[in-house]
Amino acid sequence: MQEYALIGEGKAVSVLRGSYNTRLRLTAAVLSLAFAAAITACSSSGGTPNADPALPPSPVTTEDNATMTSSPAADSTPITIDITGQSVSAVLHNNTTARALIDQLPLTLTFRDHGGQEKIADLPAPPSLEGMPAGNDAEPxxxxxxxxxxxxxxxxxxxxxxxxxxxIGTFEDLAAVRDQADGFTATLDIAP
Known part of the structure; x- marks a missing residue:
């Protein structure tokens, strides 16, 4: 007795009723072909979101359900951080809190080290947090x-x-920030 399996566009292949391994290999082959056909159909019909390079990047959702673009630099404001005469390039992203900070610039702040992982300075006025996530992570x-x-x-x-x-943004020179002693002063301003 023979069994038939359908492989791609209506082609049937005869399979002798046989070993489990033969049927398993056939099933894997059929699934692989079906998957390949589905991918081909999506790419040829334009089913991939933002496949057109003229479109803006797709939004990325963080675990906090806050949406931001996958390339924040596109809508960023360049600033400088002047640390004891050394200028560090930086950008502030286009979000509520960053825009509120931009409205306060120029700012001269005194920074202290906190936990051997960050430099922190008190702001004269709290920026808006409207629409921002309750928490996030921060990389170097x-x-x-x-x-x-x-x-x-x-x-x-x-x-x-x-x-x-x-x-709210990024800066470019890790050592210029990390190597400062407690109590250093820095001035943040819009880049010229």
Missing amino acids: LTIGYYAPEQALVLYYENVGHFKGIVR
């Missing part, structure tokens, strides 16, 4: 706002996810 080179302390933070180590962290 992140500019953040830490809501519980109303502070601007320059992260030079990975601190993980904490409630109260709002990522």
Whole structure:
């Protein structure tokens, strides 16, 4: 007795009723072909979101359900952080908290080290948190706002996810920030 299996566009292959391994291999082959056909159909019909390079990047959703673009630099504001005469390039992202900080620039702040992983300075006025996630993570080179302390933070180590962290930008020179002693002064301003 013979069994038939359908493989791609109506082609039937005769399979002798036989070993389990033969049927397993055939099943794997049929599934592989079906998967390949589905991928081909999606790509030829334009089924991939934002496949057109002229479209903006797809939004990325974080675990906090806060949406941001996959390339924040596209809508960022370039700033400088002047640390004892050395200028560090940075950008502030296009989000509520960053825009509120931009409205306060130029700012001269005194930073202190916190936990051997970040430099932190008190802000004169708290920026808006409207629409921002309750917490986030911060990797090295992140500019953040830490809501519980109303502070601007320059992260030079990975601190993980904490409630109260709002990522608002990035800076470029890790050593220029990390190597500063407690009590250093820095001026943040819009880049010329």
